[in-house]
Amino acid sequence: MSEIEQRRQDVSAGLAGLKADALLVTSAANVRYLSGFDGSNGLILLTPTETHFFTDPRYEIAAKQNITGKVHVVKGPLIAAAAKIIQRKRIKRIGFESGWTQYDAYQRLRDALPRSLSLVPIGRVIEERRMIKSAAEIDIIRRSVNLNSEAYSRVLKRIRPGVRELDIAAEIEFQMKVLGAEKPAFDTIVAAGPRAALPHAHPGSYRLAGNELLLMDMGASLQGYCSDMTRTVHLGKPPKKIRDLYNAVLEAQLAGIAAVRPGVTAGKVDAATRNVLKKHKLDKAFVHSTGHGLGLEIHEPPRLGKKDPTKLAVGMAITIEPGVYIEGLAGIRIEDTVLVTQNGCEVLTPSSKEFIVL
Numbered sequence: 431m432s433e434i435e436q437r438r439q440d441v442s443a444g445l446a447g448l449k450a451d452a453l454l455v456t457s458a459a460n461v462r463y464l465s466g467f468d469g470s471n472g473l474i475l476l477t478p479t480e481t482h483f484f485t486d487p488r489y490e491i492a493a494k495q496n497i498t499g500k501v502h503v504v505k506g507p508l509i510a511a512a513a514k515i516i517q518r519k520r521i522k523r524i525g526f527e528s529g530w531t532q533y534d535a536y537q538r539l540r541d542a543l544p545r546s547l548s549l550v551p552i553g554r555v556i557e558e559r560r561m562i563k564s565a566a567e568i569d570i571i572r573r574s575v576n577l578n579s580e581a582y583s584r585v586l587k588r589i590r591p592g593v594r595e596l597d598i599a600a601e602i603e604f605q606m607k608v609l610g611a612e613k614p615a616f617d618t619i620v621a622a623g624p625r626a627a628l629p630h631a632h633p634g635s636y637r638l639a640g641n642e643l644l645l646m647d648m649g650a651s652l653q654g655y656c657s658d659m660t661r662t663v664h665l666g667k668p669p670k671k672i673r674d675l676y677n678a679v680l681e682a683q684l685a686g687i688a689a690v691r692p693g694v695t696a697g698k699v700d701a702a703t704r705n706v707l708k709k710h711k712l713d714k715a716f717v718h719s720t721g722h723g724l725g726l727e728i729h730e731p732p733r734l735g736k737k738d739p740t741k742l743a744v745g746m747a748i749t750i751e752p753g754v755y756i757e758g759l760a761g762i763r764i765e766d767t768v769l770v771t772q773n774g775c776e777v778l779t780p781s782s783k784e785f786i787v788l
């Protein structure tokens with residue numbers, strides 16, 4: 431049995447515990463996880479013994495070549511075709527992904543099915559399973575992370591006064607693709623000078639002037655799996671104040687990494703980075719959480735936020751990314767992708783975290 435078939439079998443085996451006789455999977459990442467399908471329009475109906483996969487004619491050839499289970503090629507709403515199968519199979523309780531099913535799709539399903547059939551919201555059950563990566567998934571994530579860092583190294587050599595944030599972002603994404611990524615895992619962030627204080631700045635036409643910070647947050651998608659890394663460098667010799675800020679963020683990031691081990695809560699790892707920044711009176715400048723899980727999506731559970739009770743476990747891939755943002759002055763973030771291991775964690779990102787001066 432393939433890994434994908436095994437995943438479906440495991441999810442099917444959990445249906446009874448969810449008080450569902452079958453499950454409709456609508457989230458694109460969950461569809462990919464349970465079928466390998468990487469198109470934009472796919473739906474899975476999972477019963478304890480069967481997999482029904484629905485897509486439209488654009489994906490007919492790919493689906494028939496790659497998907498195990500019964501493939502239905504449908505013109506019109508996939509959900510309507512799934513409703514027909516649900517009725518034919520006399521399913522009584524159908525689980526659905528409440529976080530991913532649009533209201534219109536829910537209404538269409540409700541209208542197409544007899545009132546006696548109950549729709550059971552299942553929450554993020556598949557996402558919880560996805561938190562623990564298999565050896566094969568870890569291998570791809572590792573390659574995605576290495577590719578991302580190699581793209582970063584290549585781009586570092588081309589940064590100089592006069593280039594625009596947009597030029598750097600374009601170069602990052604070009605190098606990722608040259609190295610084999612199918613696309614960036616998210617919109618690449620490149621922010622220079624005071625704009626680095628905007629944690630999710632869109633790169634713009636600002637030209638580097640020299641004597642300023644440059645924050646780059648980049649990730650590749652390789653075979654569907656994301657990497658995520660942020661580095662902040664300085665053009666010209668940094669003033670002491672900026673160097674001190676950098677060292678505080680690095681100290682926080684290393685404390686976060688040191689706190690990662692199986693059994694510890696995500697909230698405790700968040701507290702580890704936050705406490706270091708508090709010591710430096712920078713906690714108010716740290717405006718987001720410490721990190722997040724990543725895999726088929728760039729942001730997936732667990733979230734490493736304040737008081738988050740999720741316990742870390744071997745095989746989770748997460749980011750550790752504290753940052754400080756001071757309006758008009760500076761933005762500094764340092765982010766690695768790390769893997770939770772038996773003894774703690776392995777930092778997958780190979781790029782140096784020394785304060786690079788260009």
Ligand code: GLY
Pocket residue numbers: 616647648649658659
């Ligand atoms: N690297 C983008 C983010 O984590 O939000």
Ligand code: MN
Pocket residue numbers: 658659722749751765
């Ligand atoms: Mn991130």
